[in-house]
Amino acid sequence: MSLVMQENLEGKAEIPRIINDGKESVEDIISNRKQISEKQDELEEVDRELRDISNELKSYDLPEDVDVSSLESQRSEIEGRISEMRQEIGRVEHEIETLDEKVDEIDEKWREEAAKESKHRTMMRKLDFVEDAHEELTEIKQTILAQIRENTEENMNRYFNDLIWKDEDYTVELGEDYTxxxxxxxxxxxxxxxxxxxxxxxxxxxxxxxxxxxxFNAPIVIDTPLGRISSKPKKRIAQNLPDYLMDTQITFLMTDEEYTDEVRAHLQNSVANEYLLDYSNEVTEVKGR
Structure with a gap:
């Protein structure tokens, strides 16, 4: 698996997790805000009770049998509850602030992952294009190579049957590896x-x-092209070979047994220059003819 594909898969797996974390954090914030609202309602109720007790104490001349210390104890207890609730509200508000920061971080991370996923999608589209192009080019290459082999086989069939001196027709075939x-x-x-x-x-x-x-019309050098061929077929080769290699510079290195008068007569219209290699006393001298 390529690095791009791996990162893309990781990105796709990361985004749902980020969204889920953000959803949980938002739910926690909503729950905490609800707790604050409930605590504030409870605080207001307790505060009203406290005010009622204080007003009651102020508006009446209490008889001696009224336990003032008990009322004060209740008041102190209520004040303690108020203090605890305010502390709880402060704690929840701090937790909400923390969750708000976490939501901001999650939102930023989500945006980064979304941008990364968009980049990966672009990279994947490019990768798909390259792979498709490679497949198409490979197919085109194979088609061209097959056509070249077929054309080579066709020409080789014609040349061989033209040059061969037997009356029998042959079929020349080229394998995919040019066997x-x-x-x-x-x-x-x-x-x-x-x-x-x-x-x-x-x-x-x-x-x-x-x-x-x-x-390509690259120069060709052929050493003893007729060396293994008897005198009769040499005529056919001398007649046809120049036509097969038309517009190609060819250098034949032939012995006097190959380059007979008959062969020379058939090649003379295609020959530009002739040279004789005269070997004597361990020295080869090139002479024009």
Whole structure:
């Protein structure tokens, strides 16, 4: 799981908890304010009782049998109750102030988490876009690679059957990893039974097909291109290979047995320069022809 996704999940879990804490704090404040109201009502009632007792004491000439000390005791008790209630009211008011501060903190934290969640939602949308784009690009890439392989296979089929000197038609196939298979008319894979010359033709066909499909006209150097091929098929290769590698600079390194007069005649319209490498006394001299 990515860090963004993890933080997003944590943020989503945090916000409900913050809201719940805030709700509980507000409920506590409401309850405490109710207690204060009740205490104030009770205080007013006790205060009225105290005033009544005081007024009663002032308005009457009390006989000697009236226990003044008892009345004073009641009055003191009421005053004590009043003091306790005022202290309780003060305590509750302080608790309300504390809860108000807590609610403010919760509200600030909620706003921070809400902003964080909004940021995470934006990040998740971007992440989803990148993942979708990656999937699309991967699919496009696979489609292009498959098309390139099919085109290479098609050209290789044509080149090989044009260059091969046998009357039999072959089917050349390229696997996904560009493994080459050559099938005969009966569907048997002949890749293992091709002669050295046929393998040379297959390699030339593969190289020509790749060069054509690549779109790059990089120079090509081929050493002994006709070295394993008998004299008769050389004519077909000399006739066709320049057409397959049209607009491509090719350097053939051939022996005199390869570069026969017949081969030279078929290549002369495509050859710009000829050089003879004359090796004598352990020295190779390059001569123009």
């Amino acid at each position: 080459v298979s050559v099938y005969g008319r009966h569907g048997d894979n002949k890749i293992g039974s091709l002669s050295a010359g046929e393998k040379q033709v297959l390699a030339l066909s593969f190289m020509s097909a790749l060069t054509k499909i690549s779109g």
